[in-house]
Amino acid sequence: MIRVAIVDDERLLRSGLQLMIDAAADLEVVASCSGVDALRQIAETRPHLVLLDIRMPEIDGLTILRELRGWEDPPVVAMLTTFQTDELIAEALRSGARGYLLKDVDPPDLTAAVRSLVSGQSTLAPAVARTVIDGYLRRADETEAVRMVDRLSPREREILRLIAEGLSNAEIGNRLYLSSSTVKDHVSAVLNKLDVNNRVQAAVLAHRARLVEDS
Numbered sequence: 643m644i645r646v647a648i649v650d651d652e653r654l655l656r657s658g659l660q661l662m663i664d665a666a667a668d669l670e671v672v673a674s675c676s677g678v679d680a681l682r683q684i685a686e687t688r689p690h691l692v693l694l695d696i697r698m699p700e701i702d703g704l705t706i707l708r709e710l711r712g713w714e715d716p717p718v719v720a721m722l723t724t725f726q727t728d729e730l731i732a733e734a735l736r737s738g739a740r741g742y743l744l745k746d747v748d749p750p751d752l753t754a755a756v757r758s759l760v761s762g763q764s765t766l767a768p769a770v771a772r773t774v775i776d777g778y779l780r781r782a783d784e785t786e787a788v789r790m791v792d793r794l795s796p797r798e799r800e801i802l803r804l805i806a807e808g809l810s811n812a813e814i815g816n817r818l819y820l821s822s823s824t825v826k827d828h829v830s831a832v833l834n835k836l837d838v839n840n841r842v843q844a845a846v847l848a849h850r851a852r853l854v855e856d857s
Contacts, residue, residue: 646663646693649676649698681706684717691760693720711738720739721742722744741765801825
């Protein structure tokens with residue numbers, strides 16, 4: 643039997659999850675509690691898997707997760723939550739969670755995820771997987787943008803920042819006390835080094851590289 647512990651501050655949710663899990667012939671809920679009793683009950687029942695709410699009033703799930711990861715033979719932990727922000731997912735995965743499931747998971751998906759997690763695989767809810775992928779692509783875009791902006795000289799970076807703020811060549815010249823022809827030359831150099839076709843594309847790169855604050 644695969645032993646499962648459910649840690650959540652909502653008793654009704656715990657009951658529903660227990661019904662779904664206990665309905666499977668090879669799964670058994672051995673502990674069901676709020677965060678304040680979690681470590682004691684997990685230590686007493688030694689489940690294979692802990693389904694752990696990430697936000698609870700007495701003690702948050704990430705704190706419990708970090709404590710469990712310090713045990714000599716820790717259980718597998720999957721976060722079970724309604725929250726799917728980049729920060730929470732990243733922090734949970736960095737802290738040792740092997741899965742991240744949403745509370746509206748269907749019963750067959752839940753029991754399949756339990757078996758998969760205990761067998762050594764990682765499991766992310768589809769919506770969470772999309773968040774992780776989108777976050778990865780966004781960070782990749784930022785990294786590439788930073789690399790490209792690093793090609794520029796200090797003066798060219800300043801020109802790019804002002805382009806991204808929406809200033810015209812004349813306004814840039816007034817701001818930096820440069821002639822229009824000099825600004826034009828700098829702008830051309832910026833576009834060439836960034837390998838973009840126009841000021842809008844340059845401005846997008848500047849924002850991705852966090853050269854300017856998003857507005």
